[in-house]
Amino acid sequence: MEKYRPKKIEDIVGNEEAKATFIEWLKSKRKTKKAVLLYGSPGVGKTALVNAAAKEFGFTIIEMNASDTRSEKAVNEIAKPATSYLALDTFTAESKGNLLFLDEVDGIAGNEDRGGVSAIIDIVEKSRVPVIMAANDPEVDKLRPLKKVCLLIRFHQIRLPLIITLLQKICLLEHVKADFEALEHIAQNSKGDVRSAINDLQSLGEENHVLTLQDTMALAPRNKDIRMDETLRGFFSAKSVDEASSLLFRSSVDYDEFIMSVSDNLPRRYTNPDELAVAYDYVSQADLFRGRIGTEYWHLLKYFFNDLSKAAAVAPESYKPFEFISPPIRIISLFWTKGKRTMLNGICGKIGAQCHVSISKAKHEFVPFIKIMLQKQKSSALISWLELTPEEVDFLVKMNRY
Amino acid sequence: MVIVLNPKGFKLPRVEKEKFTLLIRLGLDYNREQCLYSIKNFNNIEKVIDTIASILNTEVVFSQTCIRCGKNFPCSECKYNDLCATKDQPFSCVCPQCLRDRKLFEEYLEKL
Numbered sequence A: 001m002e003k004y005r006p007k008k009i010e011d012i013v014g015n016e017e018a019k020a021t022f023i024e025w026l027k028s029k030r031k032t033k034k035a036v037l038l039y040g041s042p043g044v045g046k047t048a049l050v051n052a053a054a055k056e057f058g059f060t061i062i063e064m065n066a067s068d069t070r071s072e073k074a075v076n077e078i079a080k081p082a083t084s085y086l087a088l089d090t091f092t093a094e095s096k097g098n099l100l101f102l103d104e105v106d107g108i109a110g111n112e113d114r115g116g117v118s119a120i121i122d123i124v125e126k127s128r129v130p131v132i133m134a135a136n137d138p139e140v141d142k143l144r145p146l147k148k149v150c151l152l153i154r155f156h157q158i159r160l161p162l163i164i165t166l167l168q169k170i171c172l173l174e175h176v177k178a179d180f181e182a183l184e185h186i187a188q189n190s191k192g193d194v195r196s197a198i199n200d201l202q203s204l205g206e207e208n209h210v211l212t213l214q215d216t217m218a219l220a221p222r223n224k225d226i227r228m229d230e231t232l233r234g235f236f237s238a239k240s241v242d243e244a245s246s247l248l249f250r251s252s253v254d255y256d257e258f259i260m261s262v263s264d265n266l267p268r269r270y271t272n273p274d275e276l277a278v279a280y281d282y283v284s285q286a287d288l289f290r291g292r293i294g295t296e297y298w299h300l301l302k303y304f305f306n307d308l309s310k311a312a313a314v315a316p317e318s319y320k321p322f323e324f325i326s327p328p329i330r331i332i333s334l335f336w337t338k339g340k341r342t343m344l345n346g347i348c349g350k351i352g353a354q355c356h357v358s359i360s361k362a363k364h365e366f367v368p369f370i371k372i373m374l375q376k377q378k379s380s381a382l383i384s385w386l387e388l389t390p391e392e393v394d395f396l397v398k399m400n401r402y
Numbered sequence B: 001m002v003i004v005l006n007p008k009g010f011k012l013p014r015v016e017k018e019k020f021t022l023l024i025r026l027g028l029d030y031n032r033e034q035c036l037y038s039i040k041n042f043n044n045i046e047k048v049i050d051t052i053a054s055i056l057n058t059e060v061v062f063s064q065t066c067i068r069c070g071k072n073f074p075c076s077e078c079k080y081n082d083l084c085a086t087k088d089q090p091f092s093c094v095c096p097q098c099l100r101d102r103k104l105f106e107e108y109l110e111k112l
Helices: A016-027 A046-057 A072-084 A116-126 A141-148 A160-173 A180-190 A194-205 A228-236 A241-250 A255-269 A273-293 A298-312 A329-336 A338-355 A359-376 A380-386 A390-398 B017-026 B045-056 B096-100 B102-111
Strands: A035-039 A059-064 A097-102 A131-135 A150-154 B002-005 B028-031 B036-039 B059-062 B064-066
Touching: A016 A035, A016 A046, A016 A150, A035 A046, A035 A141, A046 A059, A046 A097, A046 A131, A059 A072, A072 A097, A072 A116, A116 A131, A116 A141, A141 A150, A160 A180, A160 A194, A160 B096, A180 A194, A228 A241, A228 A255, A228 A298, A241 A298, A255 A273, A255 A298, A255 A329, A273 A298, A329 A338, A338 A359, A338 A380, A338 A390, A359 A380, A359 A390, B017 B028, B017 B045, B045 B059
Parallel strands: A035 A131, A035 A150, A059 A097, A097 A131, B002 B059
Antiparallel strands: B028 B036
16 A cells, blocks of 8 residues: 555546646745645545645645644644744755645544644644645534635545556556456445555455456445444344444444444343343443543544443354344334423423423422322413413323323 | 536636626636636536536536546446446546556556
């Protein structure tokens, strides 16, 4: 893979228009925008273009990527000196000075990276060197202010014919005799990601110098959108923690809904109470990690997957196919009781308005007594004072629990 | 009917001021001497295509330029058209003839 990393701009496949716009911006001396944001899905050549262009035009890259902390302090410590002063070698013929490259800016998140975006904007405005940013998803809310100060360049997914061309070129250089259909299959499997296509070709071509369509059939599908029922089936039939874990990594299910579904289906999976207890222990540990992850700490996701996968592999030998409960019972019950909950909230709103209390307080402290009063005697004074409709009165009288 | 336009230069009927301003704002360039439009910025290409389609009152696609032989061809000629996630844009690809022809490919590699 490293051998075929693009070294020159023309080595980068596809996105000719984006490449031309970027090069024009990099070469121009009086830039209308001081920064550029390259965006597009992974493996389309954003980082490769920056590296190749910097090498070709003699820039020294100062890079901060997702593995670095990008808080206000860190950005100011690293990026500010690199962009505020012109490097001494700028005055030599070979070098054009520094270039600040912030990769995966859409990944700036959480407490660790607090103030990072505003610090970057400040740097862009004062910078004396080109500032280049790359993102997979530019629609992230926090990037909105950043987009205003950047020239946006969109990278499309690489088309199949272009990936096939690249694979053909690599095969020719590596003396691998590959069938056109085999390369076509690798390219289709990569879903526009050149990096993964080259990786697949490398893994298949390393073993033999003749590549047929049959050889490529063993490739694991990439980016496959595995739905809930498929994920549940694969999860419960997993023979090991690794198998269940790799399935979870590939699936795109909602984790909250998935853990509820697992919890509902565990008694059907494990009929032995001891095994069931162990499995529920693992699910509860996984749930703890899900709570800690929240919306920010996604680095804990592996622990969530690991604990959940352990629940699937408590007794792999005892697996028998069963019918799944899906969607989760909790979601179904919320769906069925939505009408009742809306009615109760409406009543509590009326009580709250008359008694000057919150809806929650009305629900827990007033409704039980009003219910008893109405059951004993349908007091017209109380009904008219609270302005309850006959349906609401009927609902309160017949209500079992709230 | 689908009209295939060349992104490097195409003609449009005379449009009112608002439409012209919109086209320029969306990233088109206009050459007054040759009366030709060309695409300068590709970020809003979907909106450009929609606006041109509304002006011409028909479906519009831009032709692709083959990176090997330089020939212009529409995406509809490609057998991967249904699988392609970036149909009709951007405008560089490999034409079906060049893709299958090994001799042409080796000639292309020699040129690089």
